[in-house]
Amino acid sequence: MSINRILVADDEESMRWVLSKALRKKGFSVDLARDGDEALRLIQTHSYDMAILDIKMPGLTGLELLDRVRELKSDLLVVIMTAEASMKNAVEAMKRGAYDYITKPFDLDVIDAIVEKVNRAQEMTSQVTVLKEELKDRYQLEKTIIGNSAAMREVYKTIGKVAPSDVTVLIQGESGTGKELIARAIHFNSRRLGKPFIALNCAAIPKELLESELFGFEKGAFTGAVERKLGKFEQANGGTIFLDEIGDMPLDLQAKILRVLQEKEVTRTGGSQNIAVDVRIVAATNQDLEEKVRQKEFREDLFYRLNVVPIQLVPLRERKEDIPPLVEYFLQKACAELETPRKQCAPDAFRLLSDHNWPGNVRELENTMKRAVILSSDLLLTASDFPGLRRQKGSGERAANEELSLEGIVDIKLRSCFSNMDKMESGDVHTMVLEQVERPLIRFVLEKTRGNQVRAADILGINRNTLRKKIQELGIEVKKD
Known part of the structure; x- marks a missing residue:
């Protein structure tokens, strides 16, 4: 047909x-x-x-x-x-x-x-796969996973296709690209919603303890085992287990993971009983598992059992169009978490942030925005609030010489707003643009009037008391000659 x-x-x-x-x-x-x-x-x-x-x-x-x-x-x-x-x-x-x-x-x-x-x-094939139409609940992914680049849209489509089934998924990408967020998105859009989501970083746990973390142990199994402990697989029963950095898992333990995939049962350390588990496995790695297979450092049979549906997350440097909405999201998130007044980024800061290659990817960007919010006392973050970020060749002089213009501020803000229009409430653009424009506008007029508030209020067309209130609210320093 x-x-x-x-x-x-x-x-x-x-x-x-x-x-x-x-x-x-x-x-x-x-x-x-x-x-x-x-x-x-x-x-x-x-x-x-x-x-x-x-x-x-x-x-x-x-x-x-x-x-x-x-x-x-x-x-x-x-x-x-x-x-x-x-x-x-x-x-x-x-x-x-x-x-x-x-x-x-x-x-x-x-x-x-x-x-x-x-x-x-x-x-x-004569049949086309039809995904389940009935949804039990939704996890608002757009609040945690940001990006409308072509690469991210492909990831979203794959999540939608794979989530309703129970196939294993292997998420690959550099550190900081958000692999656990994608794993959670798969779980929260699956039939296992409402059941446990258990995450375990295989690289963060000593190899000698990793097995007991995964499979649990019986009382007396080893020195210090004073009581029975359920492993991560039993804790995740009915839900999803996320095995992060699985490329660091020892070979002998890989064989036991393969057995769980094949037999759907586990045995606690020191025990003899086989315990049935109904668990979906989502794995992630920042390593080239195929190369590790060739080097005999990762089991080939396990690789193919995990790699049923691969999801590749591209680094942030390859989807720079997602940086402005990410900056806005992490900036406001940091302000809310730290209970500080809402801050905005100036155009020169946006240029600097977009020029940076972000070797630590989204995680590095989030930490950078949080650090700037903590250290800067200004409500408008400029390039000087992000020391140490590398610009592309030739961009540093340009950014340093360009003046902060109201047109530039509005342009940056509107581009960011329109890229996230589905998340905004009615009237939000007006409020957000005004907040970002008002402070540099008042400061600019005060500088031109040499701190004369009566003259500045007249030029701005507002009452002098209103201007005083704005100066105080926006934290503007008035310099008089």
């Missing part, structure tokens, strides 16, 4: 026209729907091989229509379109059974690639 007839549902006439013209030119039969309700009627009365649905439409939304499609025609392939790229939308669409997820605007070659991929897959 190959793709022949396609339904396109979008409330934008221009989008319907462009897609229908392009698809018909490729030889496909195309029907159009202006909203979700019309699309549902067409699906109920016609036979389609694929449906391309906008996520926001009058009547039934794309996701609601996707749910109905899964009930009516589970073999219909659905591609979700959206103008708002967000992790929440991507994960939700893939979990509900979407075949793919694309962000507007997109090149028409993307649609061609999807159709080609479908045709190749259907030549090998």
Whole structure:
């Protein structure tokens, strides 16, 4: 079977026209729907091989229509379109059974690639995997995993696809890229939600103690074992166990992990009873496990049992478009945790942070923002509040010579806001921009008036008492000649 007839549902006439013209030119039969309700009627009365649905439409939304499609025609392939790229939308669409997820605007070659991929897959199998449509609960991932780069969107789609099943997942990436967050995202979007999520760093525990941590021990098993202790696998029963830095696990212990995967049972140290466990294993490493296999430092059979679904996290230096929203998130998180007034980053600080290569990845960025919040008494963080960060060649002189402009501040803030629009409440952009612009504006006018508050208030068009209040609230130092 190959793709022949396609339904396109979008409330934008221009989008319907462009897609229908392009698809018909490729030889496909195309029907159009202006909203979700019309699309549902067409699906109920016609036979389609694929449906391309906008996520926001009058009547039934794309996701609601996707749910109905899964009930009516589970073999219909659905591609979700959206103008708002967000992790929440991507994960939700893939979990509900979407075949793919694309962000507007997109090149028409993307649609061609999807159709080609479908045709190749259907030549090998007559059935297309349909993900579970019923969700028990949701963990608000967009609050903890930040990024809308192409690389991160692929990760979100994989999470949505793999979470409902129990297959093992191997997350690979440099230290600090957020491997545990991805593991938690998989767990919180699975049927095991509400059951334990147990994390264990295999590199942080001495090798001689790692086995008893994983499998537990019986009373008297060794000196100091004064009572029975359950291991991590038993603690995680019914849920998920996250084995971080599994590349550091000793070979003899790797064999026992393989047995758990195969037999689904453990034996406590010093015990003889086999204990059944129902645990999903998610592993992570910052090492090249394939190379370790070649070097006989990691079991080949265990590697293939773990690497059923690989997820590769790219380093922060390769997705620098995610730095501005990450900076905003970690800055406000640090201010909330440290109970300090809300701070903002100036354009020169954003440039410096974006130029840095971040060898410690997201973890290093988070710690850098927290340190700046602690050490700076200023409400506007500038490049001088981030000493020691390396700039790209030639950028240091540029950043030092460029003046802090109101236009630059607004531009940086709006770009950051629009990249995270799905997380913002109504009116938040106005408030956030005003907070960032107000302080440099007042300070600039005071500098030009040489500290004359009466003249500054007149220029600003505000009452002198209001200006005094603002100076105090914003912590502005008034210098008089």
